[in-house]
Amino acid sequence: MRVLGLNAVFHDSAAAVVVDGRIAAAAEEERFSRRKHGKRPVPFSTWELPEQAIAWCLAEAGLEPSDLDAVAYSYDPRLVDPASGGLDPGWEHLRTTYAERAPYFLRTLLPTYDPETFHFVRHHVAHAASAGLVAPFGDCAVLVADGRGEATSSLLGEYRDAKLDILAAQSLPHSLGLLYEDLTAHLGFARSSDEYKVMALASYGTPRHLPLLRGLVHAEGGGFRTEPLDWNALAPSRTPDGEFLDAHADLAAIVQAALEEVLLELCGWLWDRTQNPNLVLAGGTALNCVANTRLFAESPFTQLWPQPAAGDSGTALGAALTVAAEAGDRIEPMTSAALGRGFDDEAIEAVLRTARVRYERPDDLPDAVAAIIADNGIVAWFTGRAEYGPRALGYRSLLAHPSRADNVERLNDIKGREQFRPVAPMVLAERRPRSSPAVRCPVRTCCSFTMSHRNGETACRRSPTSTARLGSRPSTTRPTRRSRRCCGPSRLAPASRWW
Numbered sequence: 217m218r219v220l221g222l223n224a225v226f227h228d229s230a231a232a233v234v235v236d237g238r239i240a241a242a243a244e245e246e247r248f249s250r251r252k253h254g255k256r257p258v259p260f261s262t263w264e265l266p267e268q269a270i271a272w273c274l275a276e277a278g279l280e281p282s283d284l285d286a287v288a289y290s291y292d293p294r295l296v297d298p299a300s301g302g303l304d305p306g307w308e309h310l311r312t313t314y315a316e317r318a319p320y321f322l323r324t325l326l327p328t329y330d331p332e333t334f335h336f337v338r339h340h341v342a343h344a345a346s347a348g349l350v351a352p353f354g355d356c357a358v359l360v361a362d363g364r365g366e367a368t369s370s371l372l373g374e375y376r377d378a379k380l381d382i383l384a385a386q387s388l389p390h391s392l393g394l395l396y397e398d399l400t401a402h403l404g405f406a407r408s409s410d411e412y413k414v415m416a417l418a419s420y421g422t423p424r425h426l427p428l429l430r431g432l433v434h435a436e437g438g439g440f441r442t443e444p445l446d447w448n449a450l451a452p453s454r455t456p457d458g459e460f461l462d463a464h465a466d467l468a469a470i471v472q473a474a475l476e477e478v479l480l481e482l483c484g485w486l487w488d489r490t491q492n493p494n495l496v497l498a499g500g501t502a503l504n505c506v507a508n509t510r511l512f513a514e515s516p517f518t519q520l521w522p523q524p525a526a527g528d529s530g531t532a533l534g535a536a537l538t539v540a541a542e543a544g545d546r547i548e549p550m551t552s553a554a555l556g557r558g559f560d561d562e563a564i565e566a567v568l569r570t571a572r573v574r575y576e577r578p579d580d581l582p583d584a585v586a587a588i589i590a591d592n593g594i595v596a597w598f599t600g601r602a603e604y605g606p607r608a609l610g611y612r613s614l615l616a617h618p619s620r621a622d623n624v625e626r627l628n629d630i631k632g633r634e635q636f637r638p639v640a641p642m643v644l645a646e647r648r649p650r651s652s653p654a655v656r657c658p659v660r661t662c663c664s665f666t667m668s669h670r671n672g673e674t675a676c677r678r679s680p681t682s683t684a685r686l687g688s689r690p691s692t693t694r695p696t697r698r699s700r701r702c703c704g705p706s707r708l709a710p711a712s713r714w715w
């Protein structure tokens with residue numbers, strides 16, 4: 217079965233193609249339009265479809281629109297409850313109307329596709345499928361914690377033989393994701409965009425008011441409560457270019473801590489009902505790698521797999537997988553996040569020539585890169601297909617010497633980021649530290665605990681001095697021939713915005 221999956225309702229618009237249970241392509245629209253998150257998550261942008269991502273995914277899979285057996289859309293407007301708390305009654309109907317018309321909007325893009333093949337997939341079922349159907353183990357428990365779907369903000373369930381049993385779902389307006397979004401806006405960052413900055417800022421704070429927050433944000437059975445919070449009583453609101461106060465970091469710290477506590481409680485509830493050692497995560501909060509680390513270290517589950525595209529972009533894949541599985545296709549595991557667009561040698565060389573960038577092709581690329589890093593240079597690493605999801609997982613990255621403390625500042629300057637933002641040490645898998653129980657890597661290429669450097673020592677803990685997520689790769693990983701050609705000798709490659 218050939219299925220095109222779409223995410224277009226909120227943000228991180230994306231497309232994916234699944235052919236006979238195998239993921240052929242998946243990519244966010246932002247990677248083509250260069251517009252971060254594809255579009256703003258407002259009702260009057262719901263009609264916008266990920267045009268370029270759709271075109272690329274179909275081309276990558278070698279399909280014409282008329283070849284499609286199904287189109288899967290990761291939102292079901294029939295499930296929207298206008299009476300749900302937390303929805304804006306003045307605008308929500310517009311989002312619903314646009315979603316209902318999506319099959320026909322798509323027809324304007326793909327005139328030869330058949331709207332009769334269009335399927336609406338419940339948003340959190342799409343999130344769940346994006347992880348549960350492709351994780352590197354079979355049956356599993358699934359935890360989706362999100363901002364919002366049609367009328368809920370979470371889903372707890374279990375996959376058995378590729379069939380999802382939904383055990384619990386939290387109704388709006390209670391939402392861990394929306395709580396975090398509100399805090400993001402209060403701290404002067406972009407709502408539905410910069411939540412990862414809050415996660416980083418939290419490591420600098422002290423959770424002084426956590427007991428107060430626990431009274432408002434806490435787990436309750438397979439759900440939770442997120443009561444309205446007077447943010448200004450805890451820290452003044454910050455403008456986007458305003459100064460960071462200790463109170464801002466403290467506020468981020470208590471919400472981060474509360475989030476982790478609620479997720480741990482949900483994991484305990486899910487474990488009690490499933491007794492399944494495998495847990496998969498999806499939904500926007502599954503991008504919170506600090507929380508994921510606690511779930512891996514402290515929850516009863518022994519294996520954990522977060523979908524790399526845990527945010528809404530991953531629902532394009534999850535919707536397609538859901539329809540394919542329901543049709544009887546056997547779904548193949550997702551073995552890599554490198555599902556996006558790649559470039560062949562000729563295309564890269566043509567760009568370098570046009571830009572008049574001096575380049576060469578080292579005979580031994582690893583040696584050349586190692587020499588640059590040892591000399592405290594910075595390497596822009598570009599290899600293979602782009603990652604699906606927001607995290608750099610080894611295909612679009614900056615590499616620098618990890619033992620030089622000032623390299624964190626250099627990297628953040630190059631990327632135009634706040635200086636509290638973390639970097640990720642990379643180590644060979646067989647050399648990764650094993651002494652601390654916190655140092656266990658839930659996924660091979662993206663680990664999620666924080667490391668700090670202080671007084672010449674490296675420790676696995678949260679610290680205001682510098683933080684990082686550890687990544688590891690097996691020593692057998694070698695650059696492909698394509699990558700050998702696309703990494704130039706420049707000590708400081710032209711800064712781009714891939715990462």
Ligand SMILES: [Fe+2]
Nearest residue numbers: 362364500528
């Ligand atoms: Fe979502």
